[in-house]
Amino acid sequence: AQSVTQPDIHITVSEGASLELRCNYSYGATPYLFWYVQSPGQGLQLLLKYFSGDTLVQGIKGFEAEFKRSQSSFNLRKPSVHWSDAAEYFCAVGDSNTGNQFYFGTGTSLTVIP
Amino acid sequence: DGGITQSPKYLFRKEGQNVTLSCEQNLNHDAMYWYRQDPGQGLRLIYYSQIVNDFQKGDIAEGYSVSREKKESFPLTVTSAQKNPTAFYLCASSIETGQGWNQPQHFGDGTRLSIL
Numbered sequence: 001a002q003s004v005t006q007p008d009i010h011i012t013v014s015e016g017a018s019l020e021l022r023c024n025y026s027y028g029a030t031p032y033l034f035w036y037v038q039s040p041g042q043g044l045q046l047l048l049k050y051f052s053g054d055t056l057v058q059g060i061k062g063f064e065a066e067f068k069r070s071q072s073s074f075n076l077r078k079p080s081v082h083w084s085d086a087a088e089y090f091c092a093v094g095d096s097n098t099g100n101q102f103y104f105g106t107g108t109s110l111t112v113i114p
Numbered sequence: 115d116g117g118i119t120q121s122p123k124y125l126f127r128k129e130g131q132n133v134t135l136s137c138e139q140n141l142n143h144d145a146m147y148w149y150r151q152d153p154g155q156g157l158r159l160i161y162y163s164q165i166v167n168d169f170q171k172g173d174i175a176e177g178y179s180v181s182r183e184k185k186e187s188f189p190l191t192v193t194s195a196q197k198n199p200t201a202f203y204l205c206a207s208s209i210e211t212g213q214g215w216n217q218p219q220h221f222g223d224g225t226r227l228s229i230l
Binding site: 009032034036041042043044045046049051090094096100101102104105106107 | 118120145147149154155156157159162172202204206208210216217218219220221222223224226
């Protein structure tokens with residue numbers, strides 16, 4: 001069965017430091033992978049997506065993610081975190097065989113300290 | 115601007131009462147989805163619909179019902195059979211491009227449902 005694991009429930013980083021959020025997935029075929037960000041009381045905003053091709057994908061707000069098939073991972077990175085990046089981050093895998101049903105991880109909450 | 119509109123933003127339910135959450139999209143998307151979000155549990159799929167007049171149960175459909183009479187609308191009813199309805203509810207939509215279902219889902223801003 002498809003599933004997504006985000007091992008880190010909560011991460012705290014200093015402003016200006018680098019960031020890496022981990023995501024591991026379980027999916028039988030080539031996955032469609034996504035990262036979303038959620039501010040408190042809001043919906044989810046798409047940061048980036050991977051379908052095929054270049055395994056390093058660029059997204060909005062300076063984020064990037066790397067797809068590693070051998071490790072079943074799709075980690076999100078940012079070289080320098082800004083205070084406005086504090087939010088909840090969700091990794092998801094899409095299942096094209098079931099009408100684009102998405103499977104979400106449980107999320108990673110990011111705190112940014114001055 | 116195109117997008118997904120969920121209403122109301124806050125909703126309160128009395129014991130034994132059914133309530134309906136609205137979701138409207140003007141993106142001309144084919145598929146629509148309802149998720150429930152609880153702290154620490156991520157998003158769990160309640161129902162989804164790929165085309166008008168058709169929908170499928172997700173992982174936690176018990177106590178919920180939906181309809182898809184129009185492409186742009188996908189209302190969710192939380193029935194009295196749902197014993198723990200307090201949660202944040204998110205509606206999403208996506209498009210089928212002709213190359214399969216591989217596009218991102220777009221989300222509304224959610225409805226927070228609480229029990230009185």
